[in-house]
Amino acid sequence: MNAPAQKPDPSRTSHYVNDALYRALIENFSDWQDDARAVTDLAVRDEFRRLLEREARLLDQLRYDDWLAMYTPECVYWVPSTPQAGDPRREISVMFDDRRRLEDRIYRMRTGFAWSQAPASRTVRLITNVEAFATARDDTRMLRSNFLVSEFWGDETRVLTGWAGHRVTRDGAGWKIEAKQVNLIDCDQSIRNPSIIL
Amino acid sequence: MHVMSEDLSNLVQPGRVHRQIYTDPAIFDLELERIFGVAWIYVGHESQVKSPGDYFRTFIGKKPVVLVRDAAGDIRVIHNQCAHRGSLVVANDNGNTDEFMCCYHGWTYHLDGRLKAVPLQHGYPENFDPSNPKTAMTQVPRVRSYRGFVFASAAADGPSLEEFLGHMATSLDDMIDRAPDGEIEIAGGVFKHAYDGNWKLYLENLCDAAHPIFTHRSSIDAAQQQSDAVHSDGTGEIAIRQMRQNGAPYSFWESQVGIWTYPNGHSYLGDYHDDAKLVAALKDPVFRDYIAAMEKKKGKAETRRVMEVRRWNSNVYPNLSFMSQFQQLRVVHPVAVDRTVVHTYNFRLKGAPEQMFRNTISFANTVNGTGSLVLTDDLEIYNRIGMGLSSAGAEWIEIGRGYRSDLPDAHGGRRGVNSTSEVYIRNMLDAWLGYMTAPTLSSPASGGGKYPAA
Numbered sequence: 001m002n003a004p005a006q007k008p009d010p011s012r013t014s015h016y017v018n019d020a021l022y023r024a025l026i027e028n029f030s031d032w033q034d035d036a037r038a039v040t041d042l043a044v045r046d047e048f049r050r051l052l053e054r055e056a057r058l059l060d061q062l063r064y065d066d067w068l069a070m071y072t073p074e075c076v077y078w079v080p081s082t083p084q085a086g087d088p089r090r091e092i093s094v095m096f097d098d099r100r101r102l103e104d105r106i107y108r109m110r111t112g113f114a115w116s117q118a119p120a121s122r123t124v125r126l127i128t129n130v131e132a133f134a135t136a137r138d139d140t141r142m143l144r145s146n147f148l149v150s151e152f153w154g155d156e157t158r159v160l161t162g163w164a165g166h167r168v169t170r171d172g173a174g175w176k177i178e179a180k181q182v183n184l185i186d187c188d189q190s191i192r193n194p195s196i197i198l
Numbered sequence: 199m200h201v202m203s204e205d206l207s208n209l210v211q212p213g214r215v216h217r218q219i220y221t222d223p224a225i226f227d228l229e230l231e232r233i234f235g236v237a238w239i240y241v242g243h244e245s246q247v248k249s250p251g252d253y254f255r256t257f258i259g260k261k262p263v264v265l266v267r268d269a270a271g272d273i274r275v276i277h278n279q280c281a282h283r284g285s286l287v288v289a290n291d292n293g294n295t296d297e298f299m300c301c302y303h304g305w306t307y308h309l310d311g312r313l314k315a316v317p318l319q320h321g322y323p324e325n326f327d328p329s330n331p332k333t334a335m336t337q338v339p340r341v342r343s344y345r346g347f348v349f350a351s352a353a354a355d356g357p358s359l360e361e362f363l364g365h366m367a368t369s370l371d372d373m374i375d376r377a378p379d380g381e382i383e384i385a386g387g388v389f390k391h392a393y394d395g396n397w398k399l400y401l402e403n404l405c406d407a408a409h410p411i412f413t414h415r416s417s418i419d420a421a422q423q424q425s426d427a428v429h430s431d432g433t434g435e436i437a438i439r440q441m442r443q444n445g446a447p448y449s450f451w452e453s454q455v456g457i458w459t460y461p462n463g464h465s466y467l468g469d470y471h472d473d474a475k476l477v478a479a480l481k482d483p484v485f486r487d488y489i490a491a492m493e494k495k496k497g498k499a500e501t502r503r504v505m506e507v508r509r510w511n512s513n514v515y516p517n518l519s520f521m522s523q524f525q526q527l528r529v530v531h532p533v534a535v536d537r538t539v540v541h542t543y544n545f546r547l548k549g550a551p552e553q554m555f556r557n558t559i560s561f562a563n564t565v566n567g568t569g570s571l572v573l574t575d576d577l578e579i580y581n582r583i584g585m586g587l588s589s590a591g592a593e594w595i596e597i598g599r600g601y602r603s604d605l606p607d608a609h610g611g612r613r614g615v616n617s618t619s620e621v622y623i624r625n626m627l628d629a630w631l632g633y634m635t636a637p638t639l640s641s642p643a644s645g646g647g648k649y650p651a652a
């Protein structure tokens with residue numbers, strides 16, 4: 001019997017960020033908000049609402065490890081730079097992180113030397129209008145939610161707002177986030193130094 | 199307040215500069231007139247207006263203008279201002295059209311700015327002549343392209359673009375020479391950054407070799423705990439290496455890296471990265487393919503020459519900065535004395551493997567982007583300088599590092615004895631003073647420029 005191939009560590013390599021991933025990402029995030037596939041069961045929808053609310057709370061509390069644990073090991077965090085969200089291989093993104101880069105981002109903030117986050121912003125996130133959609137895969141759903149992040153930093157409070165798409169996949173009794181796309185309404189404009197995780 | 203030339207001369211002294219030039223709204227207004235109203239200002243790249251009717255909206259200083267390719271295929275820069283009652287005509291960032299129409303009373307214009315039609319024309323006085331060049335979206339008097347980079351000057355007379363660029367044209371050459379097909383194009387979108395500080399701070403930071411180790415310490419630390427020997431889609435490592443390189447010891451900055459400056463305020467930081475260090479020249483298959491494409495088109499000797507040009511940021515004063523090695527370009531837009539907007543673009547090297555452009559995008563996202571691990575620190579620094587300088591606690595800013603050790607450069611410039619010299623700031627301020635105190639012979643045209651024969 002062959003020994004199982006050593007699985008590369010997604011904290012250390014970007015082995016899964018290949019063309020197949022980009023293709024899937026683009027496909028998964030196009031034409032998914034289809035009324036015919038909307039999940040109408042209120043209990044199921046509430047389960048997803050709780051997931052998104054928990055994510056918002058963990059980020060507000062800067063509990064990054066717990067937050068990352070809500071994601072699959074091979075995840076994507078994507079803040080497009082255009083409202084149409086083009087192909088992230090050929091179009092710049094406000095942020096486009098695999099797990100490794102996401103962990104770098106968090107590591108960096110924890111050094112205390114990330115000057116635009118020293119001290120860290122205080123945030124409060126409102127998550128509303130949660131909808132869930134079935135996908136071609138039984139074990140996968142797409143979630144749409146609107147967000148409003150109030151961020152206090154320096155001497156002022158500002159608002160970052162938009163909508164998010166989450167791709168979630170079955171994980172035992174619960175769900176894990178495979179990919180998150182954050183669509184700021186002003187993503188193609190001068191966004192004042194967005195150093196927090198959205 | 200009226201600012202006199204003598205006052206201005208007193209503000210820039212050997213090795214120091216008065217904080218007022220970064221904080222005084224009257225000086226800012228004068229800069230718009232005497233620098234942005236006179237100098238060659240980078241407007242855009244020809245690839246942004248490929249076909250007749252393509253237009254791109256931007257600013258010269260604070261004046262709204264449109265870069266457009268007219269029906270004959272010529273590049274024009276026209277004031278974005280209706281000849282009727284002054285409304286902004288073009289509101290989209292870019293697009294394609296066969297005419298410009300003002301949405302106030304419907305005056306329409308040809309692509310070169312000439313008036314095309316006026317509704318209710320019978321109501322105007324008899325001497326109203328729509329073919330009079332004064333009733334046009336007026337052209338910026340001088341528009342020239344250097345190998346695709348379009349510059350405009352609002353002054354009717356002055357040095358040619360080539361004279362203005364001088365030896366710095368070689369940095370623009372480097373950007374283009376890196377394309378196997380000898381052509382580049384803007385692609386992938388634009389990052390827009392804003393900070394609460396003066397426009398000069400931006401250019402003063404880009405060749406600053408002494409700041410990364412402090413300012414970028416967090417991303418240096420993050421990159422240092424990542425290994426080089428990672429398997430990936432090939433886009434991650436360049437950024438990791440760049441972030442780590444920012445943490446090189448002073449001995450590196452004082453021995454390997456250099457700073458070169460030229461007349462009119464231009465400068466570049468060089469010998470920072472060579473491709474072997476940063477792009478893993480020999481091991482990276484994409485880079486190998488790229489070299490092969492270069493050698494096929496340009497020959498081995500020319501390819502080697504191009505690869506040995508190692509320029510980090512090149513600054514063309516007062517509003518352009520670019521990295522030829524990584525195909526990124528930033529345009530500085532002064533908005534107010536304490537407000538600046540910067541637009542950052544990426545270029546695709548024609549004839550290079552597609553993966554090269556993906557690397558450029560990934561590098562931009564990680565290092566130069568709005569939410570990147572590096573630029574966010576710089577933006578914070580600009581804000582802090584803006585806040586600090588607003589205090590009269592200390593009147594003078596020190597820019598004397600390297601003052602006694604600067605050396606002449608073979609191409610008519612000055613260079614630092616090593617990269618940590620502040621010679622690039624002194625050089626920009628020399629240019630600043632030159633513009634600001636020049637006798638105002640040719641009053642900078644504010645829209646009444648020459649109308650070329652059709």
Ligand code: FES
Nearest residue numbers: 280282283300303
């Ligand atoms: S202001 Fe443009 S048509 Fe009247």
Ligand SMILES: [Fe+2]
Nearest residue numbers: 409410413576
């Ligand atoms: Fe920097």
